[in-house]
Amino acid sequence: MGEFLSVRRWPGPVIMAGGAIMAALFPVYSILHGPTSVYERGDWLGLEGQVWGGLMSGAPSVLIAAGLMGARAFVAGDGRTARIGYVLLLVSLWIPGVLDLLLRAISPPFLMPIEAAGLLLLGLDRSERQALSTAARRAMVGMGGLLVVAFVSALSPQEFSDRFNGYRVFGVLAYLLVGLGWFVVGATIARQAAIVRHAEPLKTP
Secondary structure, three states, X not given: OHHHHXXXXXXXXXXXXXXXXXXXXXXXXXXXXXXXOOOOOOEEOOEEHHHHHHHHHHHHHHXXXXXXXXXXXXXXXXXXXXXXXXXXXXXXXXXXXXXXXXXXXXXXXXXXXXXXXXXXXXXXXXXXXXOOOHHHHHHHHHHHHHHHHHHHHHOOOHHHHHHOOHHHHHHHXXXXXXXXXXXXXXXXXXXXXXXXXXXXXXXXX
């Protein structure tokens, strides 16, 4: 556990902030956009729904990716499976996150299966050097499953999906619930970092 003592305090709160923003902005975007694939062109505070959507997706993705980079020792350890999942997760967060902020809209979820794979690999890894708590692992597996279901639902025919407000269902799965999951992961990382930092002075040379 010695190498985990160098983890900074900021990654956990940054990941928590990303998850909170994602979950909090989903209702705003969903109301402005509408429950189906037909964009209703609502606006709030002078910004269209598509802009809020870009903020809902882009800003949290960048924050979460940055937090994961700062908490690499906690998240990935040195297990091969966890390292692969970690890289997949960073790629799937950085690319759409930056694009969404630049385009000020949500880009297609092409990398969502990669994000799901990264989460599942990290959550299911059992290497001794990975320090994620049980709660964080379960949250990652849960988020991975949610993203798989969301992506499959996005592949359904538009006419069929619109009958059941499929666009809103997709958002609940991919943004609201996943955002809450990231908040849980960030909170557990913050707690673990605090425990380790508190114990550090007791570590013998």
